[in-house]
Amino acid sequence: MSTVTVTSGARLHFGFQNLSLAHERLYGSIGVGIEEPRVIVEATPGDELAVEDDLARRYAERSIDLLDVPGATVRVRQQLPRHVGLGSGTQLALATHAAIARAYDLDPDVRSAAPTLGRAGRSGVGVATFETGGFILDGGHPTDRFTTEPPADGEWTVPPVLARHRVPDAWRFVLVIPEASRGKSGPEEDRSIRRVIEHADAGVADEISAVTTRQLLPAVVTDDVDAFGTALETVGRLNGCWYADEQGGTFRPPAGDLVSELSASPAVEGAGQSSWGPAVYALTDADRVDRARADAESALAALDVDGDVLVTRADDGGATVR
Numbered sequence: 001m002s003t004v005t006v007t008s009g010a011r012l013h014f015g016f017q018n019l020s021l022a023h024e025r026l027y028g029s030i031g032v033g034i035e036e037p038r039v040i041v042e043a044t045p046g047d048e049l050a051v052e053d054d055l056a057r058r059y060a061e062r063s064i065d066l067l068d069v070p071g072a073t074v075r076v077r078q079q080l081p082r083h084v085g086l087g088s089g090t091q092l093a094l095a096t097h098a099a100i101a102r103a104y105d106l107d108p109d110v111r112s113a114a115p116t117l118g119r120a121g122r123s124g125v126g127v128a129t130f131e132t133g134g135f136i137l138d139g140g141h142p143t144d145r146f147t148t149e150p151p152a153d154g155e156w157t158v159p160p161v162l163a164r165h166r167v168p169d170a171w172r173f174v175l176v177i178p179e180a181s182r183g184k185s186g187p188e189e190d191r192s193i194r195r196v197i198e199h200a201d202a203g204v205a206d207e208i209s210a211v212t213t214r215q216l217l218p219a220v221v222t223d224d225v226d227a228f229g230t231a232l233e234t235v236g237r238l239n240g241c242w243y244a245d246e247q248g249g250t251f252r253p254p255a256g257d258l259v260s261e262l263s264a265s266p267a268v269e270g271a272g273q274s275s276w277g278p279a280v281y282a283l284t285d286a287d288r289v290d291r292a293r294a295d296a297e298s299a300l301a302a303l304d305v306d307g308d309v310l311v312t313r314a315d316d317g318g319a320t321v322r
Helices: 054-067 087-102 125-132 185-199 202-223 225-249 254-265 290-301
Strands: 003-018 025-045 049-051 071-077 134-138 159-163 171-178 270-273 282-286 307-312
Touching: 003 087, 003 125, 003 202, 025 087, 025 125, 025 171, 049 054, 054 071, 054 087, 071 087, 087 125, 125 134, 125 159, 134 202, 134 225, 159 202, 159 254, 171 202, 171 254, 171 290, 185 225, 202 225, 225 270, 225 282, 254 270, 254 282, 254 290, 282 290
Parallel strands: 049 071
Antiparallel strands: 003 025, 025 071, 025 134, 134 159, 171 282, 171 307, 270 282
16 A cells, blocks of 8 residues: 655735625635645555544545545644644645545545635635645635625635746745734634625725736736835735724734834845734845844844744745655
């Protein structure tokens, strides 16, 4: 029997393109796959399911049913930090599904499996970065399908990828993960998103659309790290206009103070909060990454906040199978 190992990097979620019911498409995520931190899942065929990690067990149970196989031994060798804004749930779900499938020499269709696994109900960035890596812009969901109650798992399709671009090799992301309360997830996240949507200003979506098409996309294609960072900060702050009442400001504490500190660094081209945080990212390049990292560590110290700082590249290949 063969053991298969699936490895996938985290993702950064820069924001949504639209949260207003006044427009035809809802959500529409902007994000990027990153190399670190990573999730590593192993699977071996078996007559029954054996897995110690409770969350991985849930995904494994659904995957066994989807794939119509008898069982598997699943081991989570490395985990992403949970509920900090790095997409840990989606990457674990897809890695578990892909590992079990490949252990049986089956070709995993993670895009089709994701809804049944309870993933990509809003953002499709995590699925897309698992598939191909890179900078991702997805098409969101039809607004007319929005209801006040979240749909049951499996009753949606993963948002289509509208644009996927390779991130220039010299770009780097400095991640700051402060020791703070975890970001929203599950029913709490559903309630918050629905409250935001009920009151979302459609004009903000129009501003984000202009920034995305006229600044963000051209910058990643032309390797203009300065313009890309400026556009990222604008998208993040516009998204924060929608979320301010739900997270205590444009960014949630202490992410807001960290973003301000990092934005002031001459080595940083743009900073923001990933998803609900508390993880914060700072965009820089290979020549200035040491200074950017030092400034991130100084920012934590200045705010008297404990946390981790790490440097990563964008992941332009997606998950690997071995």
